[in-house]
Amino acid sequence: MIYKNLNNENIKVNFKNALMRGISSDMGLFYPEKIPILSSVFFKNIINYTKEDIALYIIKNFISNKEINETNLQKIIHHTLNFKFPLIKIHDNIYSFELFHGPTMAFKDVGARFMSQCLEYFIHKIQQKITILVATSGDTGGAVAKGFYDIQGIEVIVLYPSQGVTNIQETQITSLNKNIKSVKIKGSFDDCQLIVKKAFIDMDIKKKYNLTSANSINIGRLIPQTFYYFFLYKYLKKYYDINNQKIVVSVPSGNFGNIFAGLMSKKMGLPIKHFIASTNINDTIPRFLKHHQYNPKKTIKTISNAMDVSNPSNFTRIMYLYKNDINLLKQDFFSYSFNDEQTIQNIESVLHKYKYIMDPHGCIGYMGLKKYNNIKHDVIKIFLETAHPMKFIDFLPKHISKHINIPNNIKHIMTKKHQSLVLSNKYKNFKEWLLNR
Ligand SMILES: *Cc1c(COP(=O)(O)O)cnc(C)c1O
Secondary structure, three states: OEEEEOOEEEEEEEHHHHHHHOOOOOOOOEEEOOOOOOOHHHHHHHHHOOHHHHHHHHHOOOOOOOOOOHHHHHHHHHHHOOOOOOEEEEEOOEEEEEOOOOOOOEOHHHHHHHHHHHHHHHHHHHOOOEEEEEEOOOHHHHHHHHHHOOOOOEEEEEEEEOOOOOHHHHHHHHOOOOOEEEEEEOOOHHHHHHHHHHHHOOHHHHHHOOEEEOOOOOHHHHHHHHHHHHHHHHHHHHHOOOOOOEEEEEEEOOOOHHHHHHHHHHHOOOOOOEEEEEEOOOOHHHHHHHHOOOOOOOOOOOOOHHHOOOOOOOHHHHHHHOOOOHHHHOOOEEEEEOOHHHHHHHHHHHHHHHOOOOOHHHHHHHHHHHHOOOOOOOEEEEEEEOEOHHHHHHHOOHHHHOOOOOOHHHHHHHOOOOOOEEEOOOHHHHHHHHHHO
């Protein structure tokens, strides 16, 4: 598969290049030259395939045999997916698809692990040392750190803000050490992101470091996220016996990577009728769908911190998928926003009525389903539960948090010491540190 640069479609790169560069030097996003249409036989037989079979079948369309052969892809996939993806009925026709059973308890583990192993495979061949620089609002940092932990030839530097990160998120970022370095920036996520952006174009830094980014615009994180939607379809067919019901999926969205993967899956032939992009009060996209004006505001902090994004990078890809035609997009795509108060209320009422505890992100997905009433009959509604509620325990009121069970692997992490360097939000301080360490 070849990837084109959306800023200049004449510039084309292979998977390896798209992966290593993350974004092109003119800030253009990489995009599959041709989105494959999968065979109807595959969809018909999907219930007989394991999750590894499904993933391999999909990924082979995006990475050629010459770049990574099938045996190696199989290994990578096996390691990426070695945890469960339960689909749980909550009430009526509403289901929760739990994507948080990986090592850092957020859905980002799949993308981060897949990307890290592909990179490891390529740098092993070229014998270069690379440094991954990543800014996080909370979940990305932990997933990327864990995904790259102890991988030869790769060093990871995670920048995270002093404000708005939960305790467990901070522990996940800071407790690994070895090839993982964490830097706490006195400021916001936007400050961290700005520092990272500047570093990528700084010649002094480029002389000393071979930098790569691992944020969610990287094709290596994006493509494996399509797997979820195919697994979902398989489970619906296998365990819930769907027939002619239309499938509607609500995706808690921040940078719109996960939902882009869903829309791309639809394009590949997966029969999902509608997608709902559910957001917190950082509502640029719901407003855009309503007024047809793209007008990002300053980012506001919420209890669903992984979605505190007001200018989602992957939305460009979504628009491109729909020929930059908003009316075409609106046939498949809906978007609603919710505030923290509504989030807490709904977590509480679902807990009370159905004994199921959602995290703030998943709850926003749930509320999106409740609000959607485009087709009333014969529809099956799924929200993606993107994180374990435990990760957000310090953002929830006591009467809710006391019901959250802390999994053993997290208990074990909680006792670890935090170790990070603290820097101001000035680029010059970061640069000085990076060049003199
Ligand atoms: C990152 C994240 C999201 C948002 O995903 P995008 O692909 O950026 O839209 C939602 N929920 C959780 C828990 C996350 O960590």
